[in-house]
Amino acid sequence: MxxxxxxxxxxxxxxxxxxxxxxxxxxxxxxxxxxxxxxxxxxxxxxxxxxxxxxxxxxxxxxxxxxxxxxxxxxxxxxxxxxxxxxxxxxxxxxxxxxxxxxxxxxxxxxNHWAFLKPEKPKTPGGVHPIDYFVRERLRREGLAPSPEAPKHALVRRLSLDLTGLPPTPAEIDAFVNDSSPGAYEKLVDRLLASPRHAERMAIRWLENARYADTNGYQSDGVRSMWRWRDWVIDAFRENMPFDRFTIEQLAGDLLPNPALSQRIATAFHRNNRTSAEGGIVDEEFRVEYAADRVETTSTVWLGLTMGCARCHDHKYDPIRQRDYYSLFAFFNRTPEKGFVYNFGNEEPYVAAPTAEQRRKLDAYDARVEQTRRRWESLQPALRKAEKKWSRKTRDLDWYPSEGLVLEHAAEETFAGDREVDLGKEKARFNHRDPLTLSAWFKTDARKGAILSRNEDYFEGTGYAIYLIDGKLRFHFIFRWTDLGMRVETKAPVTPGEWHHVAVTYDGSMKARDGHTRIWLDGADQPLTILFDQHLWPVDNKAPFRIGAGGGPEYRFQGQVKDVRVYNRVLGADEIAVLARKSEADKRRLAFLDRHLPPELKAARDEMRQARRERDEYFATIPTVMVMMDSVERDTFILKRGAYDAPGEKVAAAVPAFLPPLPEGAPPNRLGLARWIVSRDNPLTARVIVNRYWQMLFGTGLVKTVEDFGSQGEPPVHPGLLDWLAVEFMDSGWNVRHILKTIVMSETYRQSSRVTPALLQKDPENRLLARGARFRLPPEMIRDQALAVSGLLTEKTGGPPVKPYQPPGLWQELSSGAYKPDQGEDLYRRSLYTYWRRTIQPPAMITFDSPTRETCVVRETRTNTPLQALNLMNDVTYVEASRKFAERMLREGGADPVGFAWRTALGRLPSPQERDAAGQLVARLGRHYETNPNAAKELLKQGDAPADPGLDPARVATLAGVASLLLNLDEMVTKE
Structure with a gap:
């Protein structure tokens, strides 16, 4: 229509x-x-x-x-x-x-268009809730009357699902139903809003808005790690972070003065976009796509504008010029990222993001490192005394570091591009988590060649190697050159025709950046260009260790190489200086430390080294998260027809011209943009956000087109109410819980959802709000409440994504890799934590209309298909939940297990007709399983949760049929 x-x-x-x-x-x-x-x-x-x-x-x-x-x-x-x-x-x-x-x-x-006018708060009469005033005035004009309040058992279920995403327990229902005090309902609202479950319920919609997933998307769809941002969102809702701060930290937390780690993690909102690892793509084309995605996501989530329509030309319906699009684009055009990414792991820029528990452990490691360092420092007088005594006894000294030495070839070898020295396959074998140091002296006039290697004999083959390329030193350690490994290169070339010492250190952290991998030239740590930093996969290296070869015939070395040494640890700067023959004093001191330390001093030194090693090993397990950063100065141009390679007029960062400008003095960066978005002068943000909260509670927004507040969007059915809520939201300090409480405290929200034929004909979609909202639950609630009523639900907050059941073979059929479900409690965590692969989304979620998360989606959609019923009846999640629910019925239901089941699942007792139907089902299934005991046993094998050995399998299987019936009821999967 x-x-x-x-x-x-x-x-x-x-x-x-x-x-x-x-x-x-x-x-x-x-x-x-x-x-x-x-x-x-x-x-x-x-x-x-x-x-x-x-x-x-x-x-x-x-x-x-x-x-x-x-x-x-x-x-x-x-x-x-x-x-x-x-x-x-x-x-x-x-x-x-x-x-x-x-x-x-x-x-x-x-x-002027209503959404572009600053909202004013309409006056409302005292003695009536403002929401009820606006709704009843409209109903009065339509000749309609509001519905009575819903029964208390329905109200507590509705409120619990809306505010926590989980159903109430029978005890919670009884507590509310039996509480006749005037403040009983408000007390219930406050309790639910303060629940940790509320934060998880609020977070999942925001994840969809932010296109959060655990993979990159596109065809390769490699793994990324962004769950620490997801946990930040949960924490923000748990703390009831004001929405203006919630916005600023996600859009520009890194640009705040002295940003905390949590504020940097918050900016991962705009690193949730899809990224491509497809071979042959144009890097700049996809970098532009990522920035464009951020423009369109920002405008959809906060402004309710279809900004993407202005990417190629002026908007056809709204006053958004193409210039406005690229002026917004300029805010996101400074992030130092590439268009082509590697298929596994996070891309720069990213930060280590320890959990609270990991932070405590890391602090303990740091304390131990400091404690051992201080002990070592306290022993320095004794160390100097012992060293002086030893030095008087020692004259000439031919020493180099020996601890961890796994390969040594001191002889000078001469190469003319036609030979190599093969030291065999058994030496210097390293994997991606092994620390190492490679050291050699070399002399050459050539600008390229393999100095030493243990990799397949083709350019950048599997394994590790030190090369000269264009006169610069390069080190790589690679499983697959396209997407798995590391590659670093010195910024400056070496001087030809002279002897040089080269050393490479790698600490086993699977990282190249931040000093984890270093190249040393003549004892000096070199500035590096990080060409590739995805060293995430074990390296099955079958090549021999070679000197003078390793990159194919084209990279045979020409010149001399000598004193090759390989260590299975990271040498320090002083040790590398000795290998580079920089300091005789250092050499003597290190020789003493290496071979002649008195026992007490040696124990203290070894303890300090061990403490540092353990700290570094633990730090390597800390999750990372990709974040935003402004470190690149790029000019922004209007792109003709939106094409990356067709720049037109140059533009500066600015907000759309038809909206209020950035405040005077505001920085023209993401921080200025974020503050403008949540400015009271911005006519859109507060309206857009409260409209989505209304959609969350009523199924449809006051503006149905929650993603489009422009001319093609639907005007608000209750415009005065929308503006009142928007201003109230801002007046409250952008308090999310306040605005939710305001809505659910209204009589409009508390109405019965029963509908008469006349009302259904007059207002089939309930836009006028003459009755309570009734619509199918979101997909995550359907699964979560099945786990909750069955007793399987694991209520654990945060952490890495989990893999619940899904049809076997699905990943192999549609993409690559094998899906392996988790075991134990991770199978039963809330759906918020389910591993989300963009190209093959969790089927139980997609079946019930979850967005794919490839792009930003803010409108909640609901379909009705046979596949949904098949899923509820046959998916192992629901079959297992049914049998575990049956066990609860037997253990906790006493003399009336059917009544217990109804109260647990639906919050009420069964009607006489329902009780009769359930009785007939129990009788029929009971006869079946009594005569077919193996069928009962097979049913009880569904899922990983063990069956209760103290219960009769036939009886459990029988009541599992009743439980399955309840999980499939329209009333069960619908908010009444």
């Missing part, structure tokens, strides 16, 4: 014509695509989105018969009629023509 026709159906009875409500939808729907904001594609040089232009040419206020607009939409001539028949458009229906005529006759009063 077209927007204009839909809005006509929702017109208040006997309402005066209002431009934004009645006329703008018609013009936007029928006219703006050719006569709107898009300057490049405008026909006949006619604008109907601007009052002065429309009234100058085709609208004569007060005179419909002289208005060309009305003539063109009513003419019988197909050649002249608008919208044009030759373009496939239908003529305007009589109702729309009548509205246009009435509007022009009334003087054609104009309004």
């Amino acid at each position: 077209r927007l204009a026709a839909f809005m006509i159906a929702l017109l208040p009875v006997h309402a005066a014509i209002e431009f934004n409500r009645d006329i703008r939808p018609i013009l936007s729907d029928r006219c703006f695509s050719c006569h709107g904001p898009d300057n490049n594609n405008r026909k006949a040089n006619l604008r109907l989105d601007v009052e002065s232009a429309a009234k100058a040419k085709v609208v004569v206020p007060g005179d419909p018969d002289r208005s060309e607009l009305l003539r063109r939409v009513t003419t019988a001539s197909k050649a002249l009629r608008m919208p044009p028949a030759y373009a496939g458009h239908d003529a305007l229906p009589p109702a729309e023509v009548a509205l246009l005529r009435e509007w022009i006759a009334a003087g054609a009063p104009w309004q």
